Amino acid sequence: MLLEINRPSFLIKYLSSETSDEWIKLAISNPLEILIDHAHCERKAAGFAIQLMFRYPSEQDLAEVLSPIAREELEHFEKILYFLKDLGHGLRTLKPPPYGTELTKSIRKDEPNRMLDSFLIAGLIEARSHERLSLLALNSENESFKVLYQSLLESEARHFGIYWKLAKTKFSRNKTFKRLEELSKIESDILSQTYYEPRIHS
Amino acid sequence: MLLEINRPSFLIKYLSSETSDEWIKLAISNPLEILIDHAHCERKAAGFAIQLMFRYPSEQDLAEVLSPIAREELEHFEKILYFLKDLGHGLRTLKPPPYGTELTKSIRKDEPNRMLDSFLIAGLIEARSHERLSLLALNSENESFKVLYQSLLESEARHFGIYWKLAKTKFSRNKTFKRLEELSKIESDILSQTYYEPRIHS
Numbered sequence: 344m345l346l347e348i349n350r351p352s353f354l355i356k357y358l359s360s361e362t363s364d365e366w367i368k369l370a371i372s373n374p375l376e377i378l379i380d381h382a383h384c385e386r387k388a389a390g391f392a393i394q395l396m397f398r399y400p401s402e403q404d405l406a407e408v409l410s411p412i413a414r415e416e417l418e419h420f421e422k423i424l425y426f427l428k429d430l431g432h433g434l435r436t437l438k439p440p441p442y443g444t445e446l447t448k449s450i451r452k453d454e455p456n457r458m459l460d461s462f463l464i465a466g467l468i469e470a471r472s473h474e475r476l477s478l479l480a481l482n483s484e485n486e487s488f489k490v491l492y493q494s495l496l497e498s499e500a501r502h503f504g505i506y507w508k509l510a511k512t513k514f515s516r517n518k519t520f521k522r523l524e525e526l527s528k529i530e531s532d533i534l535s536q537t538y539y540e541p542r543i544h545s
Numbered sequence: 546m547l548l549e550i551n552r553p554s555f556l557i558k559y560l561s562s563e564t565s566d567e568w569i570k571l572a573i574s575n576p577l578e579i580l581i582d583h584a585h586c587e588r589k590a591a592g593f594a595i596q597l598m599f600r601y602p603s604e605q606d607l608a609e610v611l612s613p614i615a616r617e618e619l620e621h622f623e624k625i626l627y628f629l630k631d632l633g634h635g636l637r638t639l640k641p642p643p644y645g646t647e648l649t650k651s652i653r654k655d656e657p658n659r660m661l662d663s664f665l666i667a668g669l670i671e672a673r674s675h676e677r678l679s680l681l682a683l684n685s686e687n688e689s690f691k692v693l694y695q696s697l698l699e700s701e702a703r704h705f706g707i708y709w710k711l712a713k714t715k716f717s718r719n720k721t722f723k724r725l726e727e728l729s730k731i732e733s734d735i736l737s738q739t740y741y742e743p744r745i746h747s
Contacts, residue, residue: 386598386608389615393592400585403635406626410619413591417612424608433605 349481355474357467357503357523360531362475366545370475371482373541375430378488380437380542381495382423384472387443388502389416391465399458404512408505415502419495426491442544443468445533449526459514463523466506467530468544473499475543551683557672559705559725562733564676568747572677573684575743577632580690582639582744583697584625586674589645590704591618593667601660606714610707617704621697628693644746645670647735651728661716665725668708669732670746675701677745 348367370377392413399405427433446468450460476496483489510519538545550569572579594615601607629635648670652662678698685691712721740747 383602386595386602386612390595390599393588393595396588397592400588401636401638403626403630406588406636407623410588410623410626414616414619417616421609421612424605424612428605434603434608436603 349478351474351477351481355470357470357507357527358474358531359527360535362478362534365537366475366534367478367482369539369541369545370479370543371484374483374485374488375427375432376437376541377479377543378423378427378491379432379435380439381476382420382427382434383437383439384543385416385420385423388465388468388472389413389420391468392416395461395465398461405509408509412502412505415498419498422495423491426487437542438540440538440540440542440545441536442533442538442542446526446530449529455514459510459519459522460526462506462510462513463519463526464530466503466510467523467526469499469503469506471530471534472496472543473503551680553676553679553683557676559669559672559709559729560676560733561729562736564680564736567739568677568736569680569684571741571743571747572681572745573686576685576687576690577629577634578639578743579681579745580625580629580693581634581637582641583678584622584629584636585639585641586745587618587622587625590667590670590674591615591622593670594618597663597667600663607711610711614704614707617700621700624697625693628689639744640742642740642742642744642747643738644735644740644744648728648732651731657716661712661721661724662728664708664712664715665721665728666732668705668712669725669728671701671705671708673732673736674698674745675705 348364350361389412392409396406396409396413424434446464450464451457473496476492476499480489480492480496483492510523534544550566552563591614594611598608598611598615626636648666652666653659675698678694678701682691682694682698685694712725736746
């Protein structure tokens with residue numbers, strides 16, 4: 344049982360709220376389910392990057408950064424698969440929390456707003472994943488889980504940086520910051536509605 | 546101008562027909578367009594593998610082989626991007642030939658037939674790509690293009706082998722061979738209908 348909650352020494356400034364103690368306790372008490380859910384998150388993050396490459400098929404600058412992101416997410420997905428396998432477990436379907444579906448509803452339909460929102464939402468998901476993997480790395484009760492999360496979390500921060508840079512390169516600074524602030528609030532609101540299953544984004 | 550057509554010393558036994566001289570001549574006369582089209586093919590092949598991972602999210606054995614396929618396709622996609630960039634070119638949208646859309650119409654809607662057909666069609670596309678990249682490696686008039694195609698073509702054959710093994714592992718030998726024969730004829734029929742744009746699968 345988790346007696347004391349450790350939090351990282353940094354705050355992720357683009358997130359409007361910190362993860363609650365409740366989430367940390369629920370996650371730490373369900374290490375396997377959280378890890379399987381995270382495998383699905385890595386797969387979905389790869390899918391999202393590829394989806395953007397399909398939506399803007401002739402934007403070379405996008406392709407140059409999205410393709411390596413997708414590859415790295417898939418590498419992590421495979422790393423978790425083999426980690427689970429070594430423990431005698433494997434992938435299984437988990438009911439996803441409303442997070443992804445709710446967040447993507449905020450993507451505006453008209454271009455170029457659709458592109459800006461897609462970058463920012465992908466970035467926010469990476470930032471939140473970074474925060475939560477940091478919490479798992481600090482608080483997991485099993486050393487091998489700590490080491491695994493530690494090895495995964497840095498790239499989530501880097502991916503956030505890449506999406507953020509894409510947004511700032513293609514859109515005005517003012518427009519980008521203003522929209523990030525709006526979406527960041529929406530992201531925090533979604534997470535504030537309790538979802539009682541242990542998920543990375545519950 | 547291409548004076549003499551070189552063909553590989555092997556025949557790909559799962560394909561019902563060999564590529565025509567006409568295709569080779571059209572492809573060799575349009576090296577840049579064919580290469581850009583091939584970049585899109587690598588992207589689409591990664592997308593197809595990931596789509597299968599999304600359709601069967603808890604099948605660990607699938608995930609273990611599809612995720613590395615998708616990563617390798619993306620690596621090749623990036624390799625072509627930088628090759629094009631060095632030549633002063635980049636990605637651009639090309640009208641795709643009917644090949645992919647027509648072929649995927651043959652995927653039956655009911656499981657497990659849908660899974661079998663998906664493996665076999667993915668495999669046939671890889672086999673055809675292998676054949677055509679071999680022709681491009683043999684006949685391209687520019688040495689750097691030859692070298693590039695040579696470096697890409699082996700993995701297409703390996704990917705065919707992986708999809709074929711997946712099919713044989715999950716379905717009876719008889720059922721798998723019978724369906725491959727049907728789909729292979731469909732694949733050749735689609736290519737026999739002339740499409741006058743230089744594309745990997747025209």
